[in-house]
Amino acid sequence: MRPDTSWQAKTEGGYDQTKFVIDWDNMVATCPEGETSIHWKEGKSATGRPNIHFAFSLPVCTACQSRHLCTKAKKMGRHITVQPQNTYEIQKAARERQASGNFKELYNRRAGIEGTVAQAVRGKNMRYARYRGLLKTHLQHLGTAAAINLQRIASWLMGDLPKGTSTSPFAALVSPV
Numbered sequence: 001m002r003p004d005t006s007w008q009a010k011t012e013g014g015y016d017q018t019k020f021v022i023d024w025d026n027m028v029a030t031c032p033e034g035e036t037s038i039h040w041k042e043g044k045s046a047t048g049r050p051n052i053h054f055a056f057s058l059p060v061c062t063a064c065q066s067r068h069l070c071t072k073a074k075k076m077g078r079h080i081t082v083q084p085q086n087t088y089e090i091q092k093a094a095r096e097r098q099a100s101g102n103f104k105e106l107y108n109r110r111a112g113i114e115g116t117v118a119q120a121v122r123g124k125n126m127r128y129a130r131y132r133g134l135l136k137t138h139l140q141h142l143g144t145a146a147a148i149n150l151q152r153i154a155s156w157l158m159g160d161l162p163k164g165t166s167t168s169p170f171a172a173l174v175s176p177v
Contacts, residue, residue: 001094008070015070017080018092022054024085029054031078033066043081054080120144 008014021030029037037054045051061067061077071078082088097103120126124144129137156162 001091001098003095007072011069013069015066015078017082018095020054020080022082022088027052029056029080029082031056031070033064035060035064038077050084051081052084054082116148119148124148 003009004016004018006014006016009016009018015032019032022028023030027040029040035056038057039055041053043051043053056077056079058075058077061071061073064070073079083091098107124147126141126144130140131137
């Protein structure tokens with residue numbers, strides 16, 4: 001899951017969507033300060049996906065001591081938009097899972113295969129299958145994997161050893177010489 005990119009999520013102690021408790025049975029959102037939403041409605045995102053909007057009262061939000069952590073709106077109270085219940089709960093669980101150390105360890109394994117996938121897609125034109133049918137496509141994948149392995153073995157035997165991780169031009173400027 002992509003991380004929450006809202007300014008509240010980036011602010012230390014900010015009240016992002018995860019800080020709100022949603023009572024799905026009564027369709028009420030409760031803010032971290034204990035105030036409840038006054039209105040909700042179903043809507044759609046710009047891409048046509050369903051979502052739910054919760055609105056909070058302007059007088060209540062204006063009087064709140066933590067307003068600077070919650071909203072910058074001047075003419076309205078806090079307004080949050082969330083996915084429908086099943087999607088919301090799946091996303092929440094996925095983000096919690098991603099924050100665990102176990103997930104980060106597993107995800108680091110992916111970094112090792114990214115170069116191989118890039119080599120297959122760019123060098124061996126694996127973006128599209130040459131054949132129709134699962135068996136023929138599987139055979140193409142096996143042949144391409146064998147070709148990549150043979151190419152790497154030949155390069156290694158000729159003395160072309162794998163290079164380390166590349167450094168971006170910006171990082172090269174920052175790092176000591």
